[in-house]
Amino acid sequence: MSFDLILFGGTGDLAWRKLLPALFQSFRHGSLPANGRIIGVARDALTDEQYRALIASRLQQVDLDKRPTDEEFARFAQLLHYLRMDLSQSSSYAALAELVKARNASTVVMYLATAPSLFQNTCQQLAAAGLNGPQVRVVLEKPLGHDLASNRAINQAVRAVYAEKQIFRIDHYLGKPSVQNLFALRFGNVLFEPLWRRETIANIQITIAEELGVEKRGGYYDGIGALRDMVQNHALQLLCAIGMEPPINAHADAIRDEKLKVLRSLTPWTAERLRNHVVRGQYAAGTVGGQAVPGYAQELGVPAGTQTETFVALRTEIANWRWAGVPFYIRTGKRLAGRDARIVVNFRATPHAIFSAPAGAVNRLVIHLQPKDGLELHLLTQGEQHSGAGGPRTTQNLAPAHLDLDFDKRFGSGRVGAYERLLLDVIDGRLNLFVRSDEQEEAWRWVEPVLHHWEHDTQGPRAYNAGTWGPSASSAMIARDGYCWHEEQ
Ligand code: NAP
Numbered sequence: 001m002s003f004d005l006i007l008f009g010g011t012g013d014l015a016w017r018k019l020l021p022a023l024f025q026s027f028r029h030g031s032l033p034a035n036g037r038i039i040g041v042a043r044d045a046l047t048d049e050q051y052r053a054l055i056a057s058r059l060q061q062v063d064l065d066k067r068p069t070d071e072e073f074a075r076f077a078q079l080l081h082y083l084r085m086d087l088s089q090s091s092s093y094a095a096l097a098e099l100v101k102a103r104n105a106s107t108v109v110m111y112l113a114t115a116p117s118l119f120q121n122t123c124q125q126l127a128a129a130g131l132n133g134p135q136v137r138v139v140l141e142k143p144l145g146h147d148l149a150s151n152r153a154i155n156q157a158v159r160a161v162y163a164e165k166q167i168f169r170i171d172h173y174l175g176k177p178s179v180q181n182l183f184a185l186r187f188g189n190v191l192f193e194p195l196w197r198r199e200t201i202a203n204i205q206i207t208i209a210e211e212l213g214v215e216k217r218g219g220y221y222d223g224i225g226a227l228r229d230m231v232q233n234h235a236l237q238l239l240c241a242i243g244m245e246p247p248i249n250a251h252a253d254a255i256r257d258e259k260l261k262v263l264r265s266l267t268p269w270t271a272e273r274l275r276n277h278v279v280r281g282q283y284a285a286g287t288v289g290g291q292a293v294p295g296y297a298q299e300l301g302v303p304a305g306t307q308t309e310t311f312v313a314l315r316t317e318i319a320n321w322r323w324a325g326v327p328f329y330i331r332t333g334k335r336l337a338g339r340d341a342r343i344v345v346n347f348r349a350t351p352h353a354i355f356s357a358p359a360g361a362v363n364r365l366v367i368h369l370q371p372k373d374g375l376e377l378h379l380l381t382q383g384e385q386h387s388g389a390g391g392p393r394t395t396q397n398l399a400p401a402h403l404d405l406d407f408d409k410r411f412g413s414g415r416v417g418a419y420e421r422l423l424l425d426v427i428d429g430r431l432n433l434f435v436r437s438d439e440q441e442e443a444w445r446w447v448e449p450v451l452h453h454w455e456h457d458t459q460g461p462r463a464y465n466a467g468t469w470g471p472s473a474s475s476a477m478i479a480r481d482g483y484c485w486h487e488e489q
């Protein structure tokens with residue numbers, strides 16, 4: 001097997017920080033197929049040598065378990081090439097076509113790590129240059145549009161020249177080892193499936209919290225906001241992985257069919273639900289990690305009077321036989337009290353209590369996605385300890401304790417990272433961890449009423465202090481159901 005990976009946006013932030021380090025890691029681990037070529041594409045005038053030198057220096061700055069030695073990088077560098085090209089100019093595609101056709105690799109990956117505004121034209125031009133044969137795969141980075149109509153327009157333009165099975169839409173959350181483990185947990189074990197339903201589960205909470213603010217990208221972020229940036233894609237994909245029915249096999253379409261059914265079963269928005277089941281927030285100045293930080297409105301590039309949300313919490317349900325009536329809560333935001341992505345499955349209390357247990361203590365499965373990567377199963381145990389006080393023995397009291405499976409400790413640092421996994425899957429042609437167009441469109445269809453509601457909502461986002469868990473309305477929303485967010489570390 002031989003492959004060409006054309007990295008459009010080869011000098012961009014995503015390429016430097018994620019894609020090239022991931023390619024280097026898979027080269028180092030020996031998982032990158034041997035006969036490969038990686039061609040970075042951008043408008044800068046660079047020679048192959050200059051591009052390699054830039055990559056070498058970037059690999060010194062990114063998060064790697066071990067820095068490359070000169071000898072190791074020299075071997076990796078043999079794969080690396082650079083092509084100067086302006087994607088908006090149709091005349092510049094001929095050189096690329098010549099380069100690719102001359103080698104005739106068995107797999108050609110077109111990775112579009114560029115602004116989505118270039119996707120449609122780039123795909124059309126690639127096809128016009130004859131670069132859409134069956135050996136070609138095209139990878140699209142998020143965001144794929146900013147609403148249903150723009151998402152459809154991109155999908156239609158790309159599908160006009162590539163078949164769906166050639167299109168790899170990235171949601172890098174799906175590449176995270178902990179998310180793949182979620183599928184393994186649910187569909188590779190018998191333990192949880194009988195319990196995975198409304199009779200035993202009280203509620204499910206998905207949190208994706210960031211400590212960082214918008215950094216220097218305020219101008220870019222302001223046109224997007226938390227709902228589009230995190231909920232429409234990552235959070236809904238996690239909800240699908242938790243809520244879907246067991247697929248008939250592990251093939252991409254079997255999995256994607258089941259995820260699509262979940263999206264189609266989400267309770268439709270009504271005026272009442274939009275008012276009571278959605279909270280949007282925007283961070284004000286506060287303290288994060290002991291440092292005073294500015295509010296969102298004071299960040300570089302953020303326009304005055306902005307209404308963009310940096311926080312969203314919402315409640316939904318999956319209206320089917322398995323889940324009817326079980327609330328699914330999603331919350332995500334910037335400048336929150338910690339960096340923490342987790343899914344919490346709260347089970348119901350026992351139907352009849354013969355022991356006394358601390359208030360609110362229930363069985364709980366916590367799936368940690370980042371920064372920790374693992375599972376905790378919270379149980380109630382007989383936790384009697386010597387009191388030493390000589391008082392009466394209370395043998396029937398229960399105390400919470402948990403089983404802790406830390407995947408980093410259990411499997412070590414050699415685990416395959418999200419972008420590494422996804423890049424290898426593209427090269428191998430495995431679509432399981434990529435999002436199909438109908439899933440993506442359904443997710444947009446579901447979030448759009450929230451966006452429209454906000455357009456006419458004069459109240460605007462609620463302020464929360466940086467370094468907290470968001471506006472108090474988020475806790476109030478969940479408290480109305482008798483629950484609270486699970487926040488302990
Ligand atoms: P970026 O830093 O602005 O990089 C854009 C890249 O595209 C540069 O290499 C740029 O090089 C190239 N480019 C722009 N216009 C071009 C043209 N007409 N012809 C050829 N090359 C062109 O952006 P980024 O942060 O890497 O993000 C790229 C995409 O990935 C965006 O859609 C972003 O939303 C998405 N994404 C980024 C991240 C991240 O962590 N950065 C994460 C998820 C998704 P020249 O300007 O020199 O041509």
